[in-house]
Amino acid sequence: MFKGLCRLTSVAALVCSTFSTALGAESGKQVYTGTLGKTPIVLEVNADGGGDVGGRYFYQKYRKDLMLSGKKVGQTLVLDEVPLRGDQDAPHPTIRLQPKPDGWSGEWRSPEGKVLKVDLQQANIAPAPAATVPFLTTLRDQSPYEYLRLQGLDLKKGKAETFMGYSLQWWIEPKSETTLFEVVSGYTAAERQRINQQLMGRLWQEVAGKFDCEASAGETFYAQTVEPLWMGPSTISVSIATEYSCGGAYTDENDMPLNLDVKTGKTLTLEDVLWLGQGKPLHYEREYNDATPSSESYDAYSDYRTKTLAPWLVQQLSALYPDEMKTTTEREDGCIYGDEQPWTYPSWYFTKSGIKLVPSFPHISSMCRDTAFSVLPYNLIQQHPGSAALQLP
Structure with a gap:
């Protein structure tokens, strides 16, 4: 279950072909789902109108970006994989795609001549259920590619602890090693629901942030530390500190505490x-x-x-x-x-x-x-x- 997205609905059930709308058209970016060979992928392309085409894709198993750069030649998309690291001038795999009514089809070819079939359909994602945390609702609407990257991820239960008289249950997303907690007692049920929506939204925001960092060129590093700082009848503060290097020359640190109004659940x-x-x-x-x-x-x-x-x-x-x-x-x-x-x-x-x-x-x-x-x-x-x-x- 995609905990925090919807407590009663699997993400797999959110991706459907009925009663759904195509996403990403307004921004010029188009998102597709399908297969490369027999492996499920998600692909995003962005044409500038002058023939140049950029994009990226990830294998759903690994969720790490492979960057694409190329041109539209007639009706054909010719895209080269651009390595984020290593020899930029070495031969790269190429993807050639022809349009079809609901997407693209074509082939992926390695420098050694290996050929795999590519079949893509425009991504259609059902409206987010009412219980979806706000961050994921926004991500679905503004960046369906990133939303689909989070599809199928599960949170694992971690330690339970008591802080300042409030009971906390920690959760971890194993693939990104991102962690945060929910409040399980000490506030009213309505207050806990609002507070936990913010906490789980921030957890998934941090997961998306790590994947985005790993898509940067050069060496990357991303480590997170979370600590409850204050919990009272009116306010909550949580330290969410990140040490990261997303392709830059130096590692940097970012400590952005999450401060919440208990009564409204809103950030302060x-x-x-x-x-x-x-x-x-x-x-x-x-x-x-x-x-x-x-x-x-x-x-x-x-x-x-x-x-x-x-x-x-x-x-x-x-x-x-x-x-x-x-x-x-x-x-x-x-x-x-x-x-x-x-x-x-x-x-x-x-x-x-x-x-x-x-x-x-x-x-x-x-x-x-x-x-x-x-x-x-x-x-x-x-x-x-x-x-x-x-x-x-």
């Missing part, structure tokens, strides 16, 4: 908790299933973060932690905590005594992100409430 932004501006709080950070905000809203949000929030945070933290906020000339580690830039877009999470702010530093200064201080007390936050009605600890 810093402006939901702390607001220093005029009028209603600005919201540019969005959940994965929200529409993309306009550039005008981002400009206002960025202006607030740069000119109002960051200077105020530096002022407050300098008053609270003067030794830790010393300038770089007074420090041996080179971490410039007194600068406003690291506090413009900090990560954050709830603690017993206040909101812990995690400054943002580039990769070369990543050690500066790990601060033992930078907690903004709740009595200070309560003087500048955000848009969410929260019972702070």
Whole structure:
């Protein structure tokens, strides 16, 4: 069962040929399912209108991308496999496809002359059931190729534990080794349902993220660490830290805590908790299933973060932690905590005594992100409430 997609429905039952709609046409990308030889594959092609064609495909058994590049010659697609690693100039397999009423058919040919039949039909995916987590509903509509990559994956039950009086059940997706937990007791049934939809949505988002990273050129590495940080009657914070290298020169780290409103199940932004501006709080950070905000809203949000929030945070933290906020000339580690830039877009999470702010530093200064201080007390936050009605600890 595809746990988190729909608790009562197998993903296999979601892919059907009846009462379904073709996906991906509006973006110019077309997604197909079928076989290469006898092996099931999913293929995506994207024509630019000028004859050039790009694409990718994966074997359902392995779920790792093989990139395609080629041209449309008359009605025929001629696509070369482009290796993500290794000798780019070596001979590569080629796929030649001819159109048919519901898709494409043709052959795959290796450099050594081996030939396998290719048969593809346009992917049709049934509407997502009502119980589907929001992330997967959005993924189905916006990226059917990635949605199909997750098809058939199962979560395995992991350890059970108690954290701050709440019972947790951990789950792991074995292929990506991605893990997260559900809350099984300590909140009302309705609260647990909303909370767990967010947690399972984030789990599948992390699974998709690892597969996407592995599709990058060059060497890749992707490791995730999850830790519950705070659970209370009004709020939840979970650390989801990722160390990764997706084809780049260096390994980087990303710690994006998931902060939830227990009553609504919605994710919380810093402006939901702390607001220093005029009028209603600005919201540019969005959940994965929200529409993309306009550039005008981002400009206002960025202006607030740069000119109002960051200077105020530096002022407050300098008053609270003067030794830790010393300038770089007074420090041996080179971490410039007194600068406003690291506090413009900090990560954050709830603690017993206040909101812990995690400054943002580039990769070369990543050690500066790990601060033992930078907690903004709740009595200070309560003087500048955000848009969410929260019972702070």
